[in-house]
Amino acid sequence: MAALLLLLLLLGAGAAAGCGYQSCPPTRPGLLNVHLVPHTHDDVGWLKTVDQYFYGVRNSVQRAGVRYILDSVVASLVAEPSRRFVYAEVAFLARWWAQQDQATRQRVRQLVHEGRLELVGGGWCMSDEAAAHYGPALEQLALGRRFLRRELGGCGAPRVAWQIDPFGHARQLAAIFAQMGYDGLFVGRVDHQDKARRQELRRMELIWRASTSLRPPAADIFTGILPNVYNPPDGFCWDQLCSDPPVVDGDTVENNVDTIVSSFLKVAHSQAEHYRTNHILMTMGSDFHYENAHLWFSNMDQLIAHVNARQANGSRVHVLYSTPSCYLQELNRANLSWSVKTDDFFPYADGPHQFWTGYFTSRPALKRYERLSYNFLQICSQLEAVAGAAAREGPYGSGDSSVLREAVAVLQHHDAVSGTAKQDVTDDYARQLAGGWQRCQVLVANALAALSGSKPDFVFCDALNVSVCALSEAAARFSVIVYNPLGRRLSWPLRLPVSGAAYAVLDAQGRPVPSEVVPVSNVTRWLRGGAGAARELLFQASVPPLGFSTFSVSRLRRGEPPRPPKPTPRLSPPREIRNEHVRVLFDPVTGLLEQIENLDAGVSLPVLQSFYWYNASTGNSESSQASGAYIFRPNSSDPSPVSSSKGVSTYLVQNSLVQELHQNFSSWCSQVVRLRAGQPYLELEWTVGPIPVDDGVGKEIISRFETPLRTGSVFYTDSNGRQILERRRNYRPTWDLNQTEPVAGNYYPVNTRIFIKDEKVQLTVLTDRSQGGSSIFDGSLELMVHRRLLCDDNRGVGEPLSEPGATGRGLVVRGRHLVLLEPVASAAERHRPLAQELVVAPYAVLAAGEGSSFSRGRREFSALRTELPPNVHLLTLAAEDDGNVLVRLEHQFERGESVNGSQPVTIDLLSLFSAFSVVSVQELSLGADLPLDAVSRLVWTPDTGPSQSHPSAKLDPRRVRLEPMEIRTFLASVQGGL
Numbered sequence: 001m002a003a004l005l006l007l008l009l010l011l012g013a014g015a016a017a018g019c020g021y022q023s024c025p026p027t028r029p030g031l032l033n034v035h036l037v038p039h040t041h042d043d044v045g046w047l048k049t050v051d052q053y054f055y056g057v058r059n060s061v062q063r064a065g066v067r068y069i070l071d072s073v074v075a076s077l078v079a080e081p082s083r084r085f086v087y088a089e090v091a092f093l094a095r096w097w098a099q100q101d102q103a104t105r106q107r108v109r110q111l112v113h114e115g116r117l118e119l120v121g122g123g124w125c126m127s128d129e130a131a132a133h134y135g136p137a138l139e140q141l142a143l144g145r146r147f148l149r150r151e152l153g154g155c156g157a158p159r160v161a162w163q164i165d166p167f168g169h170a171r172q173l174a175a176i177f178a179q180m181g182y183d184g185l186f187v188g189r190v191d192h193q194d195k196a197r198r199q200e201l202r203r204m205e206l207i208w209r210a211s212t213s214l215r216p217p218a219a220d221i222f223t224g225i226l227p228n229v230y231n232p233p234d235g236f237c238w239d240q241l242c243s244d245p246p247v248v249d250g251d252t253v254e255n256n257v258d259t260i261v262s263s264f265l266k267v268a269h270s271q272a273e274h275y276r277t278n279h280i281l282m283t284m285g286s287d288f289h290y291e292n293a294h295l296w297f298s299n300m301d302q303l304i305a306h307v308n309a310r311q312a313n314g315s316r317v318h319v320l321y322s323t324p325s326c327y328l329q330e331l332n333r334a335n336l337s338w339s340v341k342t343d344d345f346f347p348y349a350d351g352p353h354q355f356w357t358g359y360f361t362s363r364p365a366l367k368r369y370e371r372l373s374y375n376f377l378q379i380c381s382q383l384e385a386v387a388g389a390a391a392r393e394g395p396y397g398s399g400d401s402s403v404l405r406e407a408v409a410v411l412q413h414h415d416a417v418s419g420t421a422k423q424d425v426t427d428d429y430a431r432q433l434a435g436g437w438q439r440c441q442v443l444v445a446n447a448l449a450a451l452s453g454s455k456p457d458f459v460f461c462d463a464l465n466v467s468v469c470a471l472s473e474a475a476a477r478f479s480v481i482v483y484n485p486l487g488r489r490l491s492w493p494l495r496l497p498v499s500g501a502a503y504a505v506l507d508a509q510g511r512p513v514p515s516e517v518v519p520v521s522n523v524t525r526w527l528r529g530g531a532g533a534a535r536e537l538l539f540q541a542s543v544p545p546l547g548f549s550t551f552s553v554s555r556l557r558r559g560e561p562p563r564p565p566k567p568t569p570r571l572s573p574p575r576e577i578r579n580e581h582v583r584v585l586f587d588p589v590t591g592l593l594e595q596i597e598n599l600d601a602g603v604s605l606p607v608l609q610s611f612y613w614y615n616a617s618t619g620n621s622e623s624s625q626a627s628g629a630y631i632f633r634p635n636s637s638d639p640s641p642v643s644s645s646k647g648v649s650t651y652l653v654q655n656s657l658v659q660e661l662h663q664n665f666s667s668w669c670s671q672v673v674r675l676r677a678g679q680p681y682l683e684l685e686w687t688v689g690p691i692p693v694d695d696g697v698g699k700e701i702i703s704r705f706e707t708p709l710r711t712g713s714v715f716y717t718d719s720n721g722r723q724i725l726e727r728r729r730n731y732r733p734t735w736d737l738n739q740t741e742p743v744a745g746n747y748y749p750v751n752t753r754i755f756i757k758d759e760k761v762q763l764t765v766l767t768d769r770s771q772g773g774s775s776i777f778d779g780s781l782e783l784m785v786h787r788r789l790l791c792d793d794n795r796g797v798g799e800p801l802s803e804p805g806a807t808g809r810g811l812v813v814r815g816r817h818l819v820l821l822e823p824v825a826s827a828a829e830r831h832r833p834l835a836q837e838l839v840v841a842p843y844a845v846l847a848a849g850e851g852s853s854f855s856r857g858r859r860e861f862s863a864l865r866t867e868l869p870p871n872v873h874l875l876t877l878a879a880e881d882d883g884n885v886l887v888r889l890e891h892q893f894e895r896g897e898s899v900n901g902s903q904p905v906t907i908d909l910l911s912l913f914s915a916f917s918v919v920s921v922q923e924l925s926l927g928a929d930l931p932l933d934a935v936s937r938l939v940w941t942p943d944t945g946p947s948q949s950h951p952s953a954k955l956d957p958r959r960v961r962l963e964p965m966e967i968r969t970f971l972a973s974v975q976g977g978l
């Protein structure tokens, strides 16, 4: 050991052997070691599109060109062996890599092998944490990590998670980092009150225990809070984008070495006061820095030389080029015990009136498109695995899932799904998703043709949300193929625009399926701008797990259809709608939702639901802070009702399949309160926009539920769509909160659900995209559905959030809230599977004709031998290039949450699939980039005492056991199939 150390010292820092922790530069035990971490923060789209950033286009908007950054950094590293650099965003690196010759690639591999170029984070992008669902967040990390392993080898595997810019941090994502094998996580943004206190107590570094279900240390991750978000200390910014004085050490009146060294020593000592060891880290870089890397590096070379020269005169500071993992290794060696944190880092505020809680809702249409695209990616990916090569190349052309996978990965970026990019960049994100959809639709068509053994003209109706579909509107006969990506049979509601008055629907076995025809609602008609059919055909499609079923539809009468039945607006609203499970009462005067009854459980609750708007602050005497894309700041805690005091106008649609009360709150806000036959929950389909701003007032629209539940300030929201966290109004678990924004400071990300409860009853609202939500007074909960603002909030995007929409008059957004009223004990059993159904929903493909070629083929198919148990979700089924199949299975309940659901469960992986037979199985890390038994992590000591490490049991693929909240990743080699 001593000999090795000596050798390292002799060879100098640059010549260290081997990558990883072995390659770290030597430090000086008795001194304060300042680890300079040169880095660039390259947003995967923000003020410019991804392509514009990569190529350096539109430098008048922002001077930034990532290809030049990578060129320049590599040259600077090669020029001087002691220099180091870290890089994070694989979306850019992969693109640059594709353009490099073999010699450059070899140089880069060499730098990585020597530990001089370190990959940190290593996802396709640095994902958002509030609006990112765990499914796509996990996949984008895996996508980046697998690229790095493939192209750069084991030394390319990131050991440090690098979330230096996201606007708050989620517990579920931290758990994912831990399970992917990261040794530590560095974050830049935590609440200003939290940070001040942590600095004072030297708790800037801690162990985050990110799961209450997984046994420690499985979901423990060492977490470091950076001193200056991710910027260099003041006065030491030497990029071409900065204007701090460079180090001048020549014989000139400009010589400033003494000043610079003294001020650096001062900064280092004051930073060290907030950290526990004789090591501190300084991030030397910022947004799109290092396009001319020489400026940064030559100044740091000089800084290092002059600061360390002071040691001869008694200075106790040693400064060195380093990386986050080398810094982490020093902390690990310090052998301290660290405080444990179990809550999360939401909401984030960088000042008393600066809560970054607006982006939880910003750009609701993009947030929905992202969620829907992840849904379609799962379908595409599953069919690619199930139908094999026939899915990629087939009668409909070449398809594959990679374009959509990369687009969905890009959308996880902390300025993408967060809604904080400029409008034209947002449009480009949508363009990228659309390109991925096209390739996947070809794949889905090929796969369905191969699996059914027929070759019809498939039609993809992408505008069913506004009831537009040319085929169903015109055709007298057509087929509907419904694919179900979930592991259990589902009854899925279909709603297709049609012109006829009555239809016969037959299932795959030729049995009649009950159907109804209803008029298209006024709101939908107005939304789609006049075009389209007058009616909608409704039926419930029962679809097998991980498979499809075919329904044939034929118009019953020929000739001109009679005029559709017109629903008559009623003078007084109906008192109730009901099905066999739920009864819903309305206020006969106002037309508002008034009470919900769960008839199965015999529980009922008064629930008043209505829409309100907060008046967006444009700044006031307390603070000039305006509400904007990032920040939510209402100018009053009392929102105004959207409807007039007389209530809402309503009309009723009732038939054997559905009961709907249509409520019109205003010319720009409406809702359908819907109960379908057989559904044990209530659906609220809201349509909001264009939000009027002609009065010069920005508006933030909420749907609020008021109940008499005694909730004692407590409510619950999910973390990345998975774990549930308890929230308490005007309270933070880790510090004594000084609440300075009574509404915005109580908003939390609602990725998939929010609920309130008392000892007996739980009211849960599931969302179809990420939104902001809260419980502003006891018994209430609210979700922000849409916002339109007139001011920029001064966090860089430089535009007021006022989406024009297709018409230019303002964006209209439609979405759904699913409302469950359940006894507390059975609530999780209902909302867990329903939330998966919302994220990974069935998808319908239409085909012209009936009795055509399609009906001669296989009309129903399931890739599973049996349904999955109710507590298991098939998170991933994806084809590998070598013909293997990647499978992720997860237990979708938390420990102790449900009597039945929270039981461990065992799956037979070898006989799970009918589409192919599994020959052998290897268990991988969660990132699917290395075998599970090759994962080794640094061991940290919590101040609560060391945790026992649990070696994973030997895998028996016939008995794969899943504990609550566990996700297991397998590489299966398969045979047979198509």
Ligand SMILES: *[C@@H]1O[C@H](CO)[C@@H](O)[C@H](O)[C@H]1NC(C)=O
Residues within 6 Å of the ligand: 309, 310, 312, 313
């Ligand atoms: C060390 O101190 C001496 C005497 O004050 C001074 O001349 C010399 O420049 C100092 N060296 C450094 C590196 O600051």
Ligand SMILES: *[C@@H]1O[C@H](CO)[C@@H](O)[C@H](O)[C@H]1NC(C)=O
Residues within 6 Å of the ligand: 522, 567, 568, 569, 651
């Ligand atoms: C639909 O709109 C038309 C024209 O604006 C109106 O006359 C009719 O009453 C509306 N129908 C319902 C059910 O609101």
Ligand SMILES: *[C@@H]1O[C@H](CO)[C@@H](O)[C@H](O)[C@H]1NC(C)=O
Residues within 6 Å of the ligand: 352, 738, 739, 740
């Ligand atoms: C709470 O914060 C406000 C705004 O910064 C400040 O004026 C007030 O003094 C703080 N109160 C306490 C008790 O710290």
Ligand SMILES: [Zn+2]
Residues within 6 Å of the ligand: 041, 043, 165, 414
């Ligand atoms: Zn950023």
